[in-house]
Amino acid sequence: xxxxxxxxxxxxxxxxxxxxxxxxxxxxxxxxxxxxxxxxxxxxxxxxxxxxxxxxxxxxxxxxxxxxxxxxxxxxxxxxxxxxxxxxxxxxxxxxxxxxxxxxxxxxxxxxxxxxxxxxxxxxxxxxxxxxxxxxxxxxxxxxxxxxxxxxxxxxxxxxxxxxxxxxxxxxxxxxxxxxxxxxxxxxxxxxxxxxxxxxxxxxxxxxxxxxxxxxxxxxxxxxxxxxxxxxxxxxxxxxxxxxxxxxxxxxxxxxxxxxxxxxxxxxxxxxxxxxxxxxxxxxxxxxxxxxxxxxxxxxxxxxxxxxxxxxxxxxxxxxxxxxxxxxxxxxxxxxxxxxxxxxxxxxxxxxxxxxxxxxxxxxxxxxxxxxxxxxxxxxxxxxxxxxxxxxxxxxxxxxxxxxxxxxxxxx
Ligand SMILES: Nc1ncnc2c1ncn2[C@@H]1O[C@H](COP(=O)(O)OP(=O)(O)OP(=O)(O)O)[C@@H](O)[C@H]1O
Ligand SMILES: [Mg+2]
Numbered sequence: 352x353x354x355x356x357x358x359x360x361x362x363x364x365x366x367x368x369x370x371x372x373x374x375x376x377x378x379x380x381x382x383x384x385x386x387x388x389x390x391x392x393x394x395x396x397x398x399x400x401x402x403x404x405x406x407x408x409x410x411x412x413x414x415x416x417x418x419x420x421x422x423x424x425x426x427x428x429x430x431x432x433x434x435x436x437x438x439x440x441x442x443x444x445x446x447x448x449x450x451x452x453x454x455x456x457x458x459x460x461x462x463x464x465x466x467x468x469x470x471x472x473x474x475x476x477x478x479x480x481x482x483x484x485x486x487x488x489x490x491x492x493x494x495x496x497x498x499x500x501x502x503x504x505x506x507x508x509x510x511x512x513x514x515x516x517x518x519x520x521x522x523x524x525x526x527x528x529x530x531x532x533x534x535x536x537x538x539x540x541x542x543x544x545x546x547x548x549x550x551x552x553x554x555x556x557x558x559x560x561x562x563x564x565x566x567x568x569x570x571x572x573x574x575x576x577x578x579x580x581x582x583x584x585x586x587x588x589x590x591x592x593x594x595x596x597x598x599x600x601x602x603x604x605x606x607x608x609x610x611x612x613x614x615x616x617x618x619x620x621x622x623x624x625x626x627x628x629x630x631x632x633x634x635x636x637x638x639x640x641x642x643x644x645x646x647x648x649x650x651x652x653x654x655x656x657x658x659x660x661x662x663x664x665x666x667x668x669x670x671x672x673x674x675x676x677x678x679x680x681x682x683x684x685x686x687x688x689x690x691x692x693x694x695x696x697x698x699x700x701x702x703x704x705x706x707x708x709x710x711x712x713x714x715x716x717x718x719x720x721x722x723x724x725x726x727x728x729x730x731x732x733x734x735x736x737x738x739x740x741x742x743x744x745x746x747x748x749x750x751x752x753x754x755x756x757x758x759x760x761x762x763x
Pocket of ligand 1: 382410654657658
């Protein structure tokens, strides 16, 4: 099925490097809707676009009102879409691994259970999506890749690639142990365990090599940005702050914040939402304190669900107005972590800073308030820094460098 939706503009001349936009955020905040709306807009502007859902509870097809599958499908001019299907990926991309798992299970007398089902590990959708990115880049298939991701910290960690093949091996070995336990329980015995063959080993190496290539794309600030989707609600803000810190800790470029479901101020809806307005104002202020200087995009709470092209276009209008959604607003990482001897250094981009006083307050183990002149920033510290002492804070150009020393006790 192809959406009959719009007239497209000619392909822009500047689309020379594939752009990757990754949406993430807490459950239900509007990631899928915003990913779909962005894709419709970039396609309309003439960018060859693909939108990929890596959330196993797929709803991208529902949002676009077009049935999607684990195969890439053209749904509109310039617009392809896929809902990554791990079972299908197991049959193709992870075939050697599946074969080894099958032989492993057979050796333990577990014929009935399909290796495919057992071998699905958390994060495999995202990993498969990263393989696709590698493919698309090599073949110049698209100008823009838009990803809608599941919001779990563990899978997002994959984006940082400390060592993805190691990550996979660890999980695989846990899985093998689980199968052994199951075999002992079901059959009361343990048989010889088959050794992985050369194909399996090659395929693990291949995963490692490819991931190194994808890493280059994801760490390239000109191409890849993480966009956090948020709602003006307390719990959502807290969790998103944490995600922001961890994405930064992993060296990723958090570029923008999509503030969705803002209660509108217009007269008609005012009565209905009036009570909630002061609370929302407070949350909007907190959002500015916590996420400045990211680029902010705003969209209102609509009276109906964001389903179908027409409504998604309204969402895209609210978010982007006349702007091309592929515009990259981040030239420097907003938050970075480095090691300097035995010190941990947190570097924050604070473009508003003049050479004014810097004050730090530790609200709790993981919450640091930075006050520079009249500007306040509220930062969540990563776990590694919760038991550390701030030893200095100084402005260097547009960046504030905060040095931490790890201690047994905590506090500032
Ligand atoms: N601005 C909005 N106004 C009204 N409804 C919205 C808005 N944004 C999203 N929705 C609706 O909220 C629900 C959740 O949105 P969506 O599926 O995009 O969120 P999500 O973050 O992808 O959720 P999940 O974490 O479950 O994948 C959907 O029914 C969607 O239509
Ligand atoms: Mg979703």
